[in-house]
Amino acid sequence: QSVLTQPPSVSGALGQRVTISCTGSSSNIGAGFHVHWYQQLPGSAPQLLIYRDNERPSGVPDRFSGSRSGTSGSLAITGLQADDEASYYCQSYDRSLSFYVFGSGTKVTVL
Amino acid sequence: EVQMVQSGAEVKKPGESLTISCKGSGYNFNNYWIGWVRQMPGKGLEWMGIIYPGDSDTRYNPSFQGLQGLVTISADKSLGTAYLQWSSLKASDTATYYCARSDGDSSGYFLDYWGQGTLVTVSS
DSSP: OSSSBBOEEEETTTHHHHHHHEEEOOOGGGOOOOOEEEEEEEEOOOEEETTTTTOOOOOOOOOEEEETTTTTEEEEESSSGGOEEEEEEEEEEEETTTEEEBBBOEEEEEE | OOOOOOOOEEEETTTOOOEEEEEESOOGGGEEEEEEEEEEETTTEEEEEEEEEETTTEEEOOTTOOBBEEEEEETTTTTTTEEEEEEEOGGOOOEEEEEEEEEEEEHHHHHHHEEEOOEEEEOO
C-alpha cells in the first residue's frame, strides 16, 4: 500500500484536459514537502516531468502543470496528445518513514 | 550533458551474488546524491536507497524489510560510478533497477536524470 495514493487510471480524448491526484497525509505533502511528478512511457525509463510542485524541467511542454494544496498534489495535462499515453508517478518525502516515497502510479489512456 | 549509464541485463540463479553499476557524467559526481529505484514486472516505482558519493553517506528505505545486509549501495568517486550489490539473490529480486541523480533541498529531493535501467532476472 503506497503512502501516496493515485487513481489507477485516467482517460481523455485527444485535445482534452485530464488531472491526476496524489493524496498524501500530514506526514508527507501536508508537512510541507514538495511533490514531484515523473512520466514513464511504455518500455522506457521514468523521466522527471514536474519538480517542486509546479516547476518544469527544460524541454517539458507547458501543457503539463502541477500544483500542491493541503495534503495533496495534482498534475494537469492539457491538450492531450497520443504520445501522452504513459504511466505517471508522484513522489515526495515522508517524515514518519524518513525516506522518499512514490505514489502508486496512474496510467493515462488517450481515447 | 548529464548522463547516467547503467550496466547491462543480468540473468542469475538464486543464491548467486551480483553487482550492477551506474556511471554518471557531465556533472560533478561527488556533489549530488544518487538514488536506486526498483520496478518489479508490471508494478510501480520503489525508491530503495540513496548515496552521496562525496562522503559515501548512504540511506536505505525502511520499507524494504531487511534490505540492509541483503543489498548494498556504494560508490567509487574516482570512477564516477555507483553500485547496487546483492550477496544472495532471490527470485523476488527479479526487476528492473534504475539509478538516477538526485537534486533538491530540505523541502525534498527528486530524481532529475535517470539511467536506462538494468533488468535483473533471477531464476533457477
